Amino acid sequence: MSACNVCQTNQAACINSTSFYLCFGDAMPHTDHVYTCLDGFECTDRTAICLQKNAQRPPSCGDTSKCGLCSAHRNYKFACHSKRTFQMCYGAARPVGPLGTCPENTVCDATSDLVCVTPITGQPLTCDINDDLVITSSTSTTSSTSTTSTTSTTPKPTDGPPQTAQQVCAQKTKSGLYETVPRDPYCKRYISCHITAKKITAREYGCTASSFFDAERQSCTTVAPLECTVLF
Template identity: 60%
Template sequence: MTTKIVNALQVVGLLSLSCLVNWTFSDCNVCQPNQAACINSTSYYMCFGDDTPYTDHIYNCLAGFQCSDYPSICIQKNAQRPPSCGDTSKCGHCSAHRNYKFACHSRGIFQLCYGASQPTGSYGKCPAGTVCDASSDVVCVQEKPGQAVTCDVNDDLVGTTTEDPTGSPTSSPTTSPVTDPASQTAQEICKLRAKSGLYETVPRDPYCKRYIDCYYNKDKVIAVEYGCSETSYFEADTQRCTYIKPSNCI
């Protein structure tokens, strides 16, 4: 009798855990009944009565709050109530991988790190049916229902130029308009700016971490790409890293 009771409790526990997992992971960038489309655990777009999110402005919850399907949209962080859209704390971070091999920028877009703290070079896109997984050395793993994703952001929210399996470049939509859809090197950006300063990358980093440092010394141009710390964001208007997240950052 005791064995039967224990087995029954185990089944109930597994069913409860299954329900919690299914509840935890939901679609990002989808209009909810509260007219908000969460694009990560703390940011969202408004829907204004339509089924399509208006992507002209990114709204952010206050510190300690998370995006939800509740009428208030942002609710206090609670372990018993997961956010409507997944965690993005590891997005774009080489440190998410134990060997600093690559960084996940979204569910399917990645960039190599080569052991450095910041990703560099061209972007890659995972094959259909796979997701970027920083806990694995193979970069892209088979997608499974309810699995934890390193960077739970839809691919179309990342402004970059990716390559398809044939090697041909394809453009991904960006969260804000870009005058030149092609990628530009740090040297090209500095030559176009024609003066010393800190400038946004091209395409713009939607997480507001990466920036270009341009330095002019007579006729010589020195261009270096840097990244703000994990707790700060690059603000283009003031040309500095700030601890207050700009409104156009994911």
Template identity: 55%
Template sequence: MALRGPKKWLMVILQVTICIYFFIESTSAACNVCQDNQVACINSTSFYLCFGDSNPNMDVLYHCKEGFECTEYNAICLQASATRAPSCGSTSLCGQCTAQANALFACLSRTTFQMCYGAVHPTGQVGYCPSGFVCDATSDAVCVSTAGTHTVTCDVVDSSTDTTTATTPTTESTTPTSTYPLTPNEVCAQQTRSGLYPTIPNDPYCKRYIYCRNAKGVEYSCPANTYFSIESKACTIYKPTYCT
């Protein structure tokens, strides 16, 4: 039987109140940080267990089923909702030129980016958004003020505090400093034998690597659910602790 009069309005108010409650109470935690529910969400759908420690245990990576998101609640994975943001935003668009409509740039973290110039992969020097701005691939402006409407394309907090090391030459060196990141050929020029080598700077997600042969290099990505290990110089199912 359909509700009428005061009862109908009471149900409407109750539903609105519940939505507002979830919207206010749902706080976006930092990625890869142990929450009260003893999980650390590394993106919107995947997480590590914490086992009572302050650091997540990275032996096994767990995934929410399709349509569910990693949250700070006891159930861990809850159905995706427009009124409740996941604990950690997505990292699937990090470093992707295709995330930007005109392939102008790629967001490497919340506050860093590289230009794409219409190419598939970003190239050149890493750029830094000013304080109070984030990299937003939904805009052509690259960095958008957090005070207004914005989207965090790559929900990774950049921990780098030294932005000059890569481009500032020392007074003792007469060799010109290369623009970072290095191209595959520049990486291979530093090696004496063929093989697999990490990108320079290292890919924080441990997905990309350089294949060197005869001082020539080509960039590749590890298969799904595998990570490039700097120590073993190969793609492995075990995620190194230094990977995001």
């Protein structure tokens, strides 16, 4: 299995088992648009990028669709941010507070109330992403001066009761990328809306570990917007 968020020889960077960014010949993926394989297909390092699921050929990137989601745990107790990092949810829709790290030789498992468990060979991980890809700091630029942000891990308040991706898109008048409701205080999650006269397609995605969702630009950027809380 290849690493997630890395440009492969086929010019795609898989961000989970079914979604990817394109690289266009660059060393880093372009994160302004998420591409998704058709149902029954998964992201690979082959020329076609998306190939039918095959038990003998794992996808290029492990499943990251549940990364950072409180809903991955049946009681919304915690959210896994990587193989060994997690954050508590306390029954809320979004994780809050400081980032925790599982003890050595254990992994974060949203199917267990223990949070961290001994890994079992062949068992899929809740968030199959390396720990070093979890954001620990952010560099923001103001005018010509660069400064390093060490923002508190306490998330800023968000407005409105929780809405599904479909509910968010139903309120929009055109296709685009929009903030979740409530807004993700860490600026990682966002809603992709594809709107036509006959159908609204809504999906929730997450920016890569090194980027943040900028609602004004409707894209993932490497500089965190001012309202973001950055884990450190």
